Amino acid sequence: MFSTVLVANRGEIAVRVIRTLRALGVRSVAVFSDADADARHVREADTAVRIGPAAAAESYLSVERLLDAARRTGAEAVHPGYGFLAENADFARACAAAGLAFIGPPASAISLMGDKIRAKETVKAAGVPVVPGSSGSGLSDAELVAASREIGMPVLLKPSAGGGGKGMRLVRDEAVLAEEIAAARREARSSFGDDTLLVERWVDRPRHIEIQVLADAHGTVVHLGERECSLQRRHQKVVEEAPSVLLTPELRAAMGAAAVEAARSCGYVGAGTVEFIVPGGDPSSYYFMEMNTRLQVEHPVTELVTGLDLVEQQLRVAAGAPLGFDQSGVVLTGHAIEARVCAEDPARGFLPSGGTVLALSEPSGGAVRTDSGLVAGVDTGSTYDPMLSKVIAYGPDRDTALRVLRGALADTVILGVQTNAGFLRRLLAHPDVVSGNLDTGLVERDLPSLLPAGVPPEVYAVAALLAAAAPAPAAGAWADPFDAADGWRLGGTPAWTVRHLRLPGQDPVAVRTRPRGAATEVLVGDAGAPAGEPEPVRGRIVARGADAVTVEIDGVTHRFAHAASPEGTWLGRDGDGWHVQAHDPVAAALGGRGHTGAGTLAAPMPGTVTVVKVAVGDLVAAGQSLLVVEAMKMEHVISAPHAGTVTELDVTPGSTVAMDQVLAVVAPEEEEGAA
Structure with a gap:
């Protein structure tokens, strides 16, 4: 057995490999980019070496820097994990030439x-x-189109050099083949450095x-x-x-x-x-x-x-x-089932998310195993793959494993980053999943039933109660009494304090609170005055810890994982997470541009603008592709919401953008006959 092994990867797979190395008494060497300086795999390895900046091409994909790290630490072998250089033949040859064992195939x-x-x-x-499909390598776009016609629609475009679904495109309409081929090539080039494609017959409802x-x-x-x-x-x-x-x-x-x-x-x-x-x-x-x-x-x-x-x-x-x-x-x-927890938002088409992990609780022990690369306080970013962890359950039979995994996902808390944990829990309860009647199109076909019906009203209620219970100024500090949102007025019932709260991508909701003895009345929604409106609920904070809050609302106790961020409050329950933010309707009315504006195009995810196809002053058609944003190896096309003129363009190729950041504005065409 080797005495020292370098792990040429990051995240949960690096942590997983290090675990076995430790069990075998083998010294582990981690490598990290500047983005991962405080990552879990760095903390858990016996030795860690910086190999470059955040960009993968200058760090995790740099053969020279990886080999230098192995040389400097006396490693005898390299484990590539998966992704990055794991299936790179040149890397395997370079390891052999450097006298290192490559822990993989020839x-x-x-x-x-x-x-x-x-x-x-x-x-x-x-x-x-x-699978029936195209033959020959290095096919041109025209040859791919011809092969697709010969096979018959629908077809699947696939990068020849990679896997993991990156660059794959299911095409049912021949009219969009050229556009889909171009997009598949871009994504394949970005993910694998090779844009060679093949085309295969699509098998409907496959397993x-x-x-x-x-x-x-x-x-x-x-x-x-x-x-x-x-x-x-x-x-x-x-x-x-x-x-x-x-x-x-x-x-x-x-x-x-x-x-x-x-x-x-x-x-x-x-x-x-x-x-x-x-x-x-x-x-x-x-x-x-x-x-x-x-x-x-x-x-x-x-x-x-x-x-x-x-x-x-x-x-x-x-x-x-x-x-x-x-x-x-x-x-x-027995039977084992694994669910991949990713930094993504299922309600927004599984768009990648990102952020700092504010609170973290991952189940493990007994019939549950969690392979994770997370630690509290780490920024997940949008540079690398969106997978954060894997939750695995084992049972003597499939029904037991499913039940254990659903419970484990409900106990998974990752606040500060939008994840798919709640979606996974609902997916595992889907009747076809429970019965084993699966196919690769099930998720997309039944996605609406796998998403929450809406934000539970108690989420807004708890956020408002937390805001109402905000600590008073420090002793001795002066505070303007008219700034206190305590509902006080001269005589009579305390007044309602109105807060406008919103979740990213959703319209703001008015939430009213006022003190009522030991409790607080809460009214969630757009009701104007209490008279004639639905009865408010009565709530109070029962307990509040460092990462959890327990609230009683009309006699029912609700327990949420809780974390505060500069932008608002994070609440989590049963695998779902909500980021509740304050919304200022006055600022919006005075000219603040919101992402809900009909002609305003905002970034659907944090990432990098890779393609800009228009300029200010251009006339565009409804649905026309204007920009491409890439994050975590996924492309998202930003299209014109209507015909009109590009009046603002706030980004260029290479611009790094945050979620909901304004990218461009398209003013609609003037209606015929308008003054």
Whole structure:
């Protein structure tokens, strides 16, 4: 076994690898960019080395800086994790040239399987069925269009050099093929440095099944069963489980054997995953999609049902040891399910979010495992992938694992960053998910039912109660009594104090409070005067800790995770989080531009403007693409809300923008006959 291993990655996977290194008594070396100087993987490693600024190209993607860090710390091996350089054949070769063991497959296998076009041809020759699609590498836009017409719509555009759903585009309308090809190339170039595309037939209502393989350098190749990865958004997995309810023992053996042949066909060594697309109505008609020549994000579910530590197996194989077991030694026991917690807002099309983690509580122990790269106080930013952590549950059967995972997500608190934890909890309660009737389109098809119906009124009520209970000025400090929002007036019932509160992306809500003895009356909504309006609720703060608040409203106790930020109050419950901010209607009326203005275009997420297609004074059509904002490897196109003229343009390519920051203004066309 190695004595020192450098982990050439960040976030939860770096923390995960470091955990196994520590268990084996191996010294760990972390690397970090300026954006990650205080990150959890840096804190938990035995040694940490700065490798450059926040930009991945100058840090985590810099082969020279990574090798220099390994040399300076005496590392004997490099674990690439997943993402970044994990499937970069040049990096694997550079490690070997520097005398370092690359904890992954040979560079030749990475190169072959990393090119999806060559990979399909190779496994097809080995007798593995493949998805019908284009042939040949380096196809031009015109050739991709021609191949799509030959295959027949709908088709799936895929980057040849990458995975993880980045750059993938499902195209149903031939009229938009050219635009989608251009967008797929941009995203592929940004994510993988290679804009080569292929096109495949789209299988309607498919299931995504992948097989975990392990191979040593002594000729042993085994599979560790399958993972069901059909629950996806934007072609990226959000929930994975092992085993799949779709596969019979016979089909599992057949697909496992195909995966083993795919691994043998490229001379594979180490841990890898062979991915298949499976028609839901005919599971026996499975097709090879691609092979991931690295550890997968979802590897924990396989670990839990097999009892194997896959990182440990990677290390031992890379050190030259044989696996020590054959296929008969692989036994699947129980059921495991994983949910990916990401910095994104499902209600806004899963747009990436970001921010500082103000409060953090992650479940672990017993039947729950959380793999996380988070610590309180760290800024998640928008530079890297949006995945923050993974919550994994194990049970003797699938129903138990589902129930445990739903409870664990309800107990997950990440305040300061909008996450998808509440969405995941609702997804796991969806009838089709509970029954195992899955396909890759389920999330998008049923998204409205997976989102909360609206902001619970008690969220606004609690925010108003917290504001009303704000501490008085320090002793001895002068305060203007007319600034006190305590409802005092000369005689009679205390007056209502009105606060306008809003959540990002939503209209402000008027919330009225006034003291009533030991409690406070609260009226949520646009009611003007109490007379003739709905009865207000009576609430009071029962307890308030550093990161939680308990409030009683009309005899019902509500407990929220709580954190304060400069912009407002964060409240969390059952995996959901709300950022309640003060809204000044007077300032807005005096000319403040809000993101709700019909012609005002605001950034839907924090990120970087990569494309600007217009200039001030340009005439634009309704729906015309004006700008592109990129964050966490995702592009979002900003389109004209109506026909008109660009009157303001506040950004240029390369501009860094915050969520809700104004980007441009499009004045609508004057109505015909207007003065």
